Amino acid sequence: MQEAxxxxxxxxxxxxxxxGTVHAVDGVSFSIEKGKTxxxxxxxxxxxxxxxxxxxxxxxxxxxxxxxxxxxVTKADKKQLSALRRDMQIVFQDPFSSVNPRMxxxxxIAEPLVVNKIYKGRxxxxxxxxxxxxxxxxxxxxxxxxxxxxxxxxxxxxxxIGIARALAMxxxxxxxxxxxxxxxxxxxxxxxxxxxxxxxxxxxxxxxxTHNLSVVNHFADEIAVMYLGSLVEKAPVKELFDHPMHPxxxxxxxxxxxxxxxxxxxxxLIKGEITSPVNLPEECRFYSRCSYACELCKxxxxxxxxxxxxxxxxxxxxxxxxxxxxxx
Amino acid sequence: xxxxxxxxxxxxxxxxxRALAVWRQFRRNKGAMIGLIITAAxxxxxxxxxxxxxxETDVIGMNIADRMISPGTKYLFGTDNYGRxxxxxxxxxxxxxxxxxxxxxxFGLFVGVPIGTSAGYLGGRYDTIIMRMIDAFSIVPSIxxxxxxxxxxxxxxxxxxxxxxxxxxxxxxxxxxASVLTVRYNEYxxxxxxxxxxxxYIITKYIIPNCFSPILVQATLRMGTNIISAAGLSYIGLGVxxxxxxxxxxxxxxxxxxxxxxxxxxxxxxxxxxxVMSINLVGDGLRDALDPKLKR
Ligand SMILES: Nc1ncnc2c1ncn2[C@@H]1O[C@H](COP(=O)(O)OP(=O)(O)OP(=O)(O)O)[C@@H](O)[C@H]1O
Ligand code: SF4
Ligand SMILES: [Mg+2]
Numbered sequence: 001m002q003e004a005x006x007x008x009x010x011x012x013x014x015x016x017x018x019x020g021t022v023h024a025v026d027g028v029s030f031s032i033e034k035g036k037t038x039x040x041x042x043x044x045x046x047x048x049x050x051x052x053x054x055x056x057x058x059x060x061x062x063x064x065x066x067x068x069x070x071x072x073v074t075k076a077d078k079k080q081l082s083a084l085r086r087d088m089q090i091v092f093q094d095p096f097s098s099v100n101p102r103m104x105x106x107x108x109i110a111e112p113l114v115v116n117k118i119y120k121g122r123x124x125x126x127x128x129x130x131x132x133x134x135x136x137x138x139x140x141x142x143x144x145x146x147x148x149x150x151x152x153x154x155x156x157x158x159x160x161i162g163i164a165r166a167l168a169m170x171x172x173x174x175x176x177x178x179x180x181x182x183x184x185x186x187x188x189x190x191x192x193x194x195x196x197x198x199x200x201x202x203x204x205x206x207x208x209x210t211h212n213l214s215v216v217n218h219f220a221d222e223i224a225v226m227y228l229g230s231l232v233e234k235a236p237v238k239e240l241f242d243h244p245m246h247p248x249x250x251x252x253x254x255x256x257x258x259x260x261x262x263x264x265x266x267x268x269l270i271k272g273e274i275t276s277p278v279n280l281p282e283e284c285r286f287y288s289r290c291s292y293a294c295e296l297c298k299x300x301x302x303x304x305x306x307x308x309x310x311x312x313x314x315x316x317x318x319x320x321x322x323x324x325x326x327x328x
Numbered sequence: 329x330x331x332x333x334x335x336x337x338x339x340x341x342x343x344x345x346r347a348l349a350v351w352r353q354f355r356r357n358k359g360a361m362i363g364l365i366i367t368a369a370x371x372x373x374x375x376x377x378x379x380x381x382x383x384e385t386d387v388i389g390m391n392i393a394d395r396m397i398s399p400g401t402k403y404l405f406g407t408d409n410y411g412r413x414x415x416x417x418x419x420x421x422x423x424x425x426x427x428x429x430x431x432x433x434x435f436g437l438f439v440g441v442p443i444g445t446s447a448g449y450l451g452g453r454y455d456t457i458i459m460r461m462i463d464a465f466s467i468v469p470s471i472x473x474x475x476x477x478x479x480x481x482x483x484x485x486x487x488x489x490x491x492x493x494x495x496x497x498x499x500x501x502x503x504x505x506a507s508v509l510t511v512r513y514n515e516y517x518x519x520x521x522x523x524x525x526x527x528x529y530i531i532t533k534y535i536i537p538n539c540f541s542p543i544l545v546q547a548t549l550r551m552g553t554n555i556i557s558a559a560g561l562s563y564i565g566l567g568v569x570x571x572x573x574x575x576x577x578x579x580x581x582x583x584x585x586x587x588x589x590x591x592x593x594x595x596x597x598x599x600x601x602x603x604v605m606s607i608n609l610v611g612d613g614l615r616d617a618l619d620p621k622l623k624r
Contacts, residue, residue, distance in 0.1 A: 053518075056522060058518055058521055058522060082524050085522065085523065085524040086524065089522065089523075090519075090522050092515055092518070092519060093515075094515060097514060097515040097516065098515040098516050098518075098519045099516055099519070100516045100519075100520070100534065101516075102537070111520070111523060111525075112523040112524065115520075115523055115524050115525045115526075115529060116523075116524050162519070165519070165523060166522075166523075168523070169523070169524075
């Protein structure tokens with residue numbers, strides 16, 4: 001087994017708000033091997049973006065460890081952090097709000113090079129220009145767009161700017177925060193293919209955040225399912241799709257439209273609303289919506305347990321759930 | 329390798345274009361243009377006052393023979409009870425009003441903008457404490473605050489400017505903070521952070537340019553207000569003292585002659601009114617020209 005490039009242990013991020021403390025991320029642990037992709041899947045508001053941001057320290061984690069290539073990101077000082085930011089990058093969810101509207105395409109892509117003072121002295125202007133053009137080629141932005149403004153471009157091209165910015169410093173690891181969810185379906189596939197190609201050619205490690213399981217289906221190596229700030233299931237992709245075990249994952253999977261028409265695959269509807277992550281009671285977080293819930297589930301929060309090799313589930317009644325799975 | 333044409337579209341060019349667009353918009357506004365011309369003329373007058381009049385003889389020197397002459401061909405604005413030419417006095421006075429207005433606003437900016445920027449950018453408890461203090465300051469009407477400060481500091485031109493400046497700080501702090509907040513939580517700020525930009529870089533490159541327009545407009549309008557306040561304070565004897573020909577002080581000295589020589593009050597009053605009005609016209613014009621929502 002290869003060594004993990006990133007190891008996250010018990011990561012927590014609480015937001016203090018007027019309504020109470022929001023447990024946006026509440027004890028998330030996982031690790032990723034070099035060159036692999038971990039998909040993080042979950043409903044809107046379950047803390048996916050916050051997890052990604054906390055890993056990069058764009059928000060200060062409340063607690064926990066993030067070890068990237070042996071360095072604890074959460075304890076890095078300013079200098080270490082700026083070095084880490086070259087290796088760890090992020091592509092944002094919304095390509096419309098994540099680029100500065102006052103800057104041109106070339107200025108946006110050059111910014112990481114300028115900010116980090118990669119090229120110095122005479123000729124640096126030329127070097128930056130060359131690098132920007134090279135990056136534009138890499139992400140498939142036509143060179144004629146060099147001086148365009150973001151508002152002149154569609155979402156897909158804007159997202160390509162975001163990707164070029166992330167790539168500018170030759171990172172090793174990128175958090176892709178729902179990079180296609182704001183795009184037209186026709187463009188989604190293009191961007192996904194681009195990211196896949198980039199991963200292969202540049203040996204990138206990805207965390208791929210999405211609320212749509214079908215997006216990570218042929219992309220991720222491993223999938224972590226997130227619910228209200230914590231992971232409820234984690235398994236290699238095929239394993240997860242073939243044997244989803246957590247009641248929440250099962251519900252998520254049954255919500256994916258399946259092309260062929262089968263009769264017995266009825267959709268398991270999730271009852272009720274997502275509980276808000278404020279002042280949660282000490283019970284299984286999925287309790288109020290789970291169709292398997294019983295008294296047992298009210299006694300504390302279930303931890304992730306390995307039920308099959310590499311397959312972790314956080315559910316107290318996992319054996320009953322699996323029994324039922326066999327019966328169907 | 330094909331080079332990209334970058335004829336005029338580098339960043340300086342872009343900024344120039346924007347300034348040009350604002351100027352075009354501004355020029356269309358008749359009132360604003362009149363205001364601008366008058367303001368420019370007043371500035372010219374203030375700068376060249378020493379070449380036109382000699383302070384010792386023309387402005388404060390007495391000439392008892394020519395006392396209380398009504399406006400006419402010899403003395404366009406008439407003379408006062410010491411026989412001083414009111415044209416020279418009022419003209420020279422432009423200097424005081426403009427300097428008081430400009431200095432107090434600049435000082436207010438110098439202190440208020442960093443306060444507002446840091447409060448908006450850092451947020452949290454720092455923001456709360458700073459803004460509470462600013463609020464406490466602003467509960468007192470700014471003219472009362474100024475009076476209080478002049479009383480404490482003593483009356484002089486410098487103290488008057490300091491007092492006006494201090495009462496201007498909260499306004500700039502508040503307006504800066506508000507416009508910082510409108511950009512602060514944009515995702516592109518986070519994106520800049522992610523590529524390794526320092527706070528200093530983010531503030532200077534992203535935040536300040538976004539706050540520039542509202543601050544410029546407010547600064548112009550505030551200059552008008554401060555000129556009025558200064559005149560008012562001089563009028564009640566808390567500002568510049570006679571024989572300095574500050575307009576408020578001139579008004580104050582002339583009020584006892586309002587029946588027999590109303591022109592003594594009329595010209596300083598008119599000067600204050602015209603100055604403040606033209607500065608306000610410029611401010612309003614700037615506001616309209618800079619507001620992208622009003623662009624047709
Ligand atoms: N700065 C903040 N202050 C307070 N609460 C926040 C803040 N940022 C996020 N939250 C809350 O934390 C929770 C998780 O937010 P997050 O953005 O991580 O969700 P998400 O899974 O990325 O959702 P989406 O799919 O909508 O992007 C939400 O309940 C959100 O309201
Ligand atoms: S522990 Fe209970 S409530 Fe939670 S998911 Fe399992 S069965 Fe449902
Ligand atoms: Mg999100």
